[in-house]
Amino acid sequence: MKEVYTLIKEQFDNIGIIGRIARYEDKAEYQSHYLGLVWEYLYPLIQIAIYWLVFGVGLKHGNATDGVSYLAWMVIGYTPWFYMNRATLDASKSIYQRVGMVSKMKFPVSVLPSIKIIGNLSSFWTMMTFSIVVGLLYGVHPTVYWIQWIYYFVAMIAWLIAFGIFNSTISVLIRDYHILLQSLMRMLFYMSGVLFNFQTDAFPAPFVRILELNPFFYIISGFRQSMVGHTWFWQQTTLNLVFWGMVLFFLLVGSHLHYKFRTKFVDLI
Template identity: 45%
Template sequence: MFNSVRQVIKEQIEHRDLILRMSIFEVKGMYQLHYLGSMWQFINPIIQISIYWFVFGLGIRGGQPVSTSVGDIPFFLWMLMGLIPWFFINPSIIQGSNSVYQRINVVSKMKFPVSLLPTIKITSNSFQFFILMVLLLIVLMIYGFFPTIYMIQLIYYIVCMFAFLFAFTLLSSTIATLVRDYQSLLQSLVRMVLYLSPILWNPAAAGVPEWFTNILKLNPVFYIIEGFRDSFLARQWFFEDPVYLCYFWSLTLTLLIIGSRVHLKFRKNFMDYL
């Protein structure tokens, strides 16, 4: 059962240098015809953050802070802690799922492990993510939220995020190549996930019933976003909720097993579906 998983992971490890080189090349090529170049990686998030803060922070909430278990948090900070991971998760899912279909014509003519294509997309998006994380830490300290011992578990939640994205995009990129309608459906569902995750609103403060919150927690993005906030706000350790931890990793492992088997089964015939 794990042979396919072992093979796919082995391909990532053996070609890690190629993944990094192609990711850097992709980032450079994306903005080479723009006057501001790679600065657009930060201009776009700033524009989106400004819009969300204006609409949800000032418009809907009237500038009120968010009530949490560790006290009131300025909405701007609370929102940043959710949006910055989302700015990485969202394009990684969409682009990673479409990566095989986009490049299969090229890579089919050479000896190239197709399983690298989603990973390249994830890696290329991670450069922006890590820079924004550093900027977020600076903003938090400006507001008086200094690093604590809980920040160590950011490493754990970053691993969670990368593991889930790899497992999901490996399966999703195969489906999107076989059934093109899937990509359009996925884009709509990902937009929905933004509002079903605690990125722009707090289910606890909104008075959402516990049973409905438990349904929302089935979304793995919920686990990741709340994990980042737990780390920044020193709310709790990741092992304090073992049930949710086991659920997340069980789901991720299941996606990885299914994705690996489906990918290896169909990748020799991808050209037949184009």
């Protein structure tokens, strides 16, 4: 637990630096493109249009899901997924990409995954605004359940930090791990309920119970429940315990491995 405390303390002590570097990297990444930062928001909108045409219009023939338009339902789930996917993959390679630079400065390496997590938030807020607008256009009106977004946002950030410190450390120790993680995230895209509503009678109950143990599924489902559902998060005691148990597990293992090998990162790379 001491290593977890040290990790969290380093994040809060360097929150200003994390924010400044995240903003700088956002601008630097697209500075050579004609549309610049517009691509940060245009790319997910193009993806949404493709998925809607294929799954919403093509497979579902425009039928509603959970009583709302498939487009609105999908966008609400795709928004946290798009952010979590990018933040997870960016965080996993954050240390081996920059460890040579930060090793020459008095700079805690543990904040590198957090920089990627914070840096991707700009597109998340834009997508979140877009999902609300789409929802309103298709008859999804604000309810008291929308306040749960705060809880699921905090849960999402906690999961990304825990998973990020674990992935970024393993990616240094085992260079093939990042490629494996990319494949895993592609599979999880279809298994996390982004495009399909698994919580229906069409899927076997045991299969759905297994899927619900997936942290990405938990967060995506939570954002949907907040916007179009009528269930409070504390009513899912078992799923809450499983999710936070996994956050704690990856935080404990990730922080332990990080501080055990941090002095050897440059040599390993």
